[in-house]
Amino acid sequence: MSSPVQDLSVLHQRREQRLMLALAMPALLVILLLVVLPVGWLAWQSVYQNGFTLENYRRIWSEDIYWRSFVLTFEISLLVTLLALLLGYPIAYAASIAPKRWGIIILALVVLPFWTSVLVRAYAWLALLQRTGVINQLLRQLGVIDEPLALVHNSFGTIVATLHILLPFMVLPLYATMQQIPRDLMQAGASLGAGPMLTFWRIFLPLSLPGVLAGSTLVFVLALGFYITPELLGGGRTIMISMLVSRNVELYDQWGAASAVGVVLLVAVGLIFFAVSRFIPLDRVLGQK
Amino acid sequence: MMIASCCRRALLGVSFGAFATLSALPAHADQITFVSQGGAYQKAQTIAILDPSAKKLGITINQDSIPDAWPAIKSQVASGKPTWDVVDVPTGYCLRGGEQGLLEKLDFSKLPNGAAMPEAYRSPYSVAYEFYSSVLAYSQKKFSAEAAPNSWADFWDVKKFPGRRALRNHPIATLEAALMADGVAPDKLYPLDVDRAFKKLEEIKPNITVWWTSGAQSAQLLNDGEVDMVMAWNGRVSALTKEGAKVAYTYNQGILQSTSLCILKDAPNLATAVRFLNEAVDPVHQANLPLHIDYGPANPKAFDTGVIKPERVAQLPSAPENAAKQALMSYAWWSSPAGEAAEKRWVGFMQK
Numbered sequence: 001m002s003s004p005v006q007d008l009s010v011l012h013q014r015r016e017q018r019l020m021l022a023l024a025m026p027a028l029l030v031i032l033l034l035v036v037l038p039v040g041w042l043a044w045q046s047v048y049q050n051g052f053t054l055e056n057y058r059r060i061w062s063e064d065i066y067w068r069s070f071v072l073t074f075e076i077s078l079l080v081t082l083l084a085l086l087l088g089y090p091i092a093y094a095a096s097i098a099p100k101r102w103g104i105i106i107l108a109l110v111v112l113p114f115w116t117s118v119l120v121r122a123y124a125w126l127a128l129l130q131r132t133g134v135i136n137q138l139l140r141q142l143g144v145i146d147e148p149l150a151l152v153h154n155s156f157g158t159i160v161a162t163l164h165i166l167l168p169f170m171v172l173p174l175y176a177t178m179q180q181i182p183r184d185l186m187q188a189g190a191s192l193g194a195g196p197m198l199t200f201w202r203i204f205l206p207l208s209l210p211g212v213l214a215g216s217t218l219v220f221v222l223a224l225g226f227y228i229t230p231e232l233l234g235g236g237r238t239i240m241i242s243m244l245v246s247r248n249v250e251l252y253d254q255w256g257a258a259s260a261v262g263v264v265l266l267v268a269v270g271l272i273f274f275a276v277s278r279f280i281p282l283d284r285v286l287g288q289k
Numbered sequence: 290m291m292i293a294s295c296c297r298r299a300l301l302g303v304s305f306g307a308f309a310t311l312s313a314l315p316a317h318a319d320q321i322t323f324v325s326q327g328g329a330y331q332k333a334q335t336i337a338i339l340d341p342s343a344k345k346l347g348i349t350i351n352q353d354s355i356p357d358a359w360p361a362i363k364s365q366v367a368s369g370k371p372t373w374d375v376v377d378v379p380t381g382y383c384l385r386g387g388e389q390g391l392l393e394k395l396d397f398s399k400l401p402n403g404a405a406m407p408e409a410y411r412s413p414y415s416v417a418y419e420f421y422s423s424v425l426a427y428s429q430k431k432f433s434a435e436a437a438p439n440s441w442a443d444f445w446d447v448k449k450f451p452g453r454r455a456l457r458n459h460p461i462a463t464l465e466a467a468l469m470a471d472g473v474a475p476d477k478l479y480p481l482d483v484d485r486a487f488k489k490l491e492e493i494k495p496n497i498t499v500w501w502t503s504g505a506q507s508a509q510l511l512n513d514g515e516v517d518m519v520m521a522w523n524g525r526v527s528a529l530t531k532e533g534a535k536v537a538y539t540y541n542q543g544i545l546q547s548t549s550l551c552i553l554k555d556a557p558n559l560a561t562a563v564r565f566l567n568e569a570v571d572p573v574h575q576a577n578l579p580l581h582i583d584y585g586p587a588n589p590k591a592f593d594t595g596v597i598k599p600e601r602v603a604q605l606p607s608a609p610e611n612a613a614k615q616a617l618m619s620y621a622w623w624s625s626p627a628g629e630a631a632e633k634r635w636v637g638f639m640q641k
Contacts, residue, residue, distance in 0.1 A: 065636045131453075132514045153499045153515075236458035236500025239640055251633060 039266075042259035049256050056260035066244060066261065070268070073241040076155065076230075077223035080163050084170040084219045085212065087163070092174035092211070096181075110171045118165055122232045125161040126152060129233075153235025161229040166222055170215035177211025178204075221269060241265055319561045320349035325377040326548075327354030330582060334377075337577035342568040348561055358382070362553060366391045371553040374562040375569075377418050380620040383551040387414030388624070393552040393559065400567045406588055409617055415549035416570055417587035419578060422545050422606035422615060423462040426511060426526040426538035427518040428452075438518055440542050441470035445489070447496050452517030454493070455510050458500035460635045461623060462544040463490070465616055466520060469542050475616035483631045487638055500639065511536050523606050524583040543615040545606055547587060579605050 046056050060066045095106040113121060128134050129152035136148040151157055181204060189199035227242040234240075241261060248258040323339065325331045331354050343350045355361055358378050365371035386392040392414045397404040403416040410417040425444055427437055431452050438450045444466070457463055464486040465478055471489045473482075498516050501507045507521040512534050526538045550569060552562045568574065575586035576596035585607030586592070592602060592609060602608045606615070622628050 063637075065640060068640050130513060130515050150498075231502060232506075235498070236502065236639060239636060244636065247636060251629075 042255060043263050045254075045256045046260035046263050047256075049254065053256075056256050057264070059257070060260060060264055065239075066241075066264075069239050069241045069244050070265075072155075072239065073224055073265075076159060076162070076238075076240065077220050080159055080166060080223045081170075081216050081220040083159070083163050084167050085216060088167055088170035088174055088215065089212070092171045092178055095171075095175050096178035107171075107175065110168050113164070114168060118228050119232075121165060122161050122229050125157065125164070125233060129157050129160065152233050153237075155234065155238050157233035157235075158230045158238045158240075161233050162223055162226050165229065166219045169218045169222060173214040173218065174208065174211040177214070178208050181207045224265065224269065318347065318349050319558070320351060321374040321556075321558045321561050321565050322351045322353060322372060323375045323377070323565070324353045324355060324358055324373050326356060326358075330584070333578060333581035333584075337581050338569055338574040341574055341577070342565060342571075346561075346564055346568055348565065350565065359386075362386060362391055363389075366554050369555070371556055373553055374556040374558050375550055375552055375566060377548050377550055380412075380415060380417065380547050380549040380618075381624055383415030383549045384412055384620050384624045386551060387412065391554055393554055393556065393562075395552070395566075396563070399563050402567050402570045402572070402588065405590065406570065410547070410587055412549075412621070415551040416566060417547040418550045418569065419575075419587050420545055420547050420585040420605075420607035420612075422523045422540060422543040422611075423457070423466070423520055424523050424526065424538040424540060424543040424606075425466075425518065426521045426536060428511060428514065428516075429535040429537055430514070431517040434537070437537065437539075439539050441466045442472070444518060444520075445470040445493050447493075450518070453498040453515070454496055455499040455501050455507065455516040455519040456493075456497055457507070457520055458502050458639065460632055462546065462618065463520065464631060465544045465618070466542070467493075469616065475542055475614075478616055479619040479622045480625075480627060481622060481631065483627065483634070486631075487634065490638065527583045527604065540606065540611040541614045543606065543611075544618055545612060545615045546618045547620075549587075585611075 047053060091106065091110060095103045095110075098106060116124075126133070130136070131148040131150075133151070135151065136145075139145045140148065151160075185203050185207070186199045189203050190196075194202065225242055226240060227246070230238040230240045231243060245258045245261045248261060249255065251257070325334060331352070335352070339350050339352065342348075353373065358376050359382050362373075362376060362378075362382070365373060383392065387394070394413050395403070395416070397411075400416065403411055406416065425438060425441065429437075432438065432450070438444050438446075443450055444454065456466075464481055464483065467486040467489040468478055468481060469475060470493075471485060499506075499510055501510060501519070504522050504525045507519055508525040508529055510516045511519050511521065511526070512529050521538070523538060523540075523543070526536055529536050550566050552559065552566065556562050570588045572586075572588050572590035572594050573596060575588040576591035576594045578584060578586055578591075579597055579601060583604070585605035586597075587607065589607070589609065591597065597605070603610070605611065623632075
């Protein structure tokens with residue numbers, strides 16, 4: 001079987017692999033320098049301070065403020081992910097089936113908020129949601145409510161603003177996946193007698209799942225680390241885990257106390273991914289093969 | 290750790306130090322590097338205190354600014370070769386820095402201006418530089434001048450003074466206010482009865498709409514009518530008044546807080562730094578500060594210079610008449626183990 005032609009092609013393939021690796025090296029180096037090393041250094045600080053110590057982890061284990069913040073952070077992140085999926089899916093679907101020009105306009109509207117800083121958008125939500133804000137005033141003038149609703153300075157305001165900021169991270173992967181779904185499949189389904197609902201349910205939705213997983217993962221992980229929206233719109237009550245990180249830097253006067261919190265979050269997310277990967281192949285989430 | 294005032298000023302002037310350095314005199318003259326918090330606050334100091342001091346002493350003052358100097362102080366001193374000489378920081382940092390060996394112990398025989406100040410205004414490592422106050426502020430749309438809340442007991446009285454309230458999301462000054470609401474006299478606060486303070490805070494907690502985190506936020510809440518009364522820094526409220534907002538505040542039971550000057554351990558220009566430190570709290574320079582910003586001089590003698598007009602004196606947190614109505618914050622207590630433990634309790638209280 002080993003004809004000289006085949007050997008040549010194997011050789012060629014190997015050379016190509018090496019070339020690809022060489023091309024990827026700069027990016028890998030940047031990741032190593034800017035991600036792996038600092039994170040490793042922080043993790044090291046959390047266990048080493050004038051000698052090996054687990055004090056920073058003992059504290060997280062023994063004080064229930066951390067537990068409460070972790071639970072709240074995961075609850076909010078999960079809720080934001082679900083809402084982003086509910087809101088983002090129809091948008092991505094509309095963009096993928098609309099005529100090309102309309103699709104572009106829809107996507108542009110989704111991406112547009114990226115041009116504004118997160119801080120500015122958080123303040124904009126404050127102007128909209130607060131007691132004397134646009135929404136409450138409108139509702140009062142329409143006679144819907146007598147007393148202003150508490151829309152901000154609580155978890156609600158935090159979730160709304162976080163959702164708004166993260167929505168594009170759901171829509172874009174969904175759109176990318178949906179665009180690759182061949183339209184012929186739906187037509188084939190229709191020609192076999194299935195109605196629009198059935199073709200969507202049995203054909204389109206399953207094929208769009210990789211996008212759902214990719215978008216959900218992105219949104220969930222990003223939401224876990226949110227700081228500005230709970231800080232500005234949470235009214236002081238919505239204490240997410242990132243806020244405990246900054247508090248620990250101030251309170252304990254050293255990086256270790258704060259980075260231990262980050263390490264625990266990182267490990268928790270890692271474990272969740274591991275659990276999820278038992279049911280769903282991760283390469284579909286991350287690589288979209 | 291104390292961050293009592295790191296964020297109360299606009300952080301606009303971070304690059305301010307850079308252009309101030311450009312105007313430096315020839316390098317061979319005696320010089321120091323002075324660090325404050327930037328923004329309008331540092332500009333006001335430059336006009337009132339820094340430039341006149343430099344001229345009088347014949348030295349060059351290089352300026353730098355940083356919102357939170359503490360980490361930089363630690364790392365500079367740890368390196369063994371600090372570049373800063375004198376820093377203006379919340380007084381708690383000076384106390385903590387002194388304890389941790391990060392600061393030069395001051396020889397008050399070389400600091401006549403500092404030695405003449407009240408003992409409560411200095412420590413072995415620091416001299417108070419300026420005062421501000423955590424005051425009870427309220428909306429005049431909601432409360433007329435006669436029927437306005439005038440004490441922390443009033444702030445806690447939700448029946449007599451209905452309305453929405455905000456407090457700072459931080460134990461410093463908030464615990465003091467709670468104890469005064471519970472009947473503790475302003476001059477009998479320390480050591481704080483932390484359990485009693487938190488118990489009193491539990492009482493008002495359901496009626497607090499917002500726990501604010503930045504000075505700008507406290508002003509915005511009051512200005513937008515989001516809350517009707519708030520504990521806020523006096524400078525933030527008076528800035529609103531100047532813009533025509535219908536808000537007012539009382540110094541009654543305010544908590545008088547300060548920043549202090551201290552000198553880094555092994556500062557490169559130690560002798561000049563000591564000369565400058567003495568000059569910076571000179572009564573006349575100090576009296577000039579409130580002409581440019583709403584903070585009070587730390588040296589009480591400034592009020593005897595005649596530089597500050599009587600109507601301006603009445604507005605300043607450290608004016609003798611106003612100071613008498615207030616509680617003087619004990620940074621020594623907040624830096625003590627009991628104070629640190631109280632700070633750690635805060636998040637648990639907020640989560641419940």
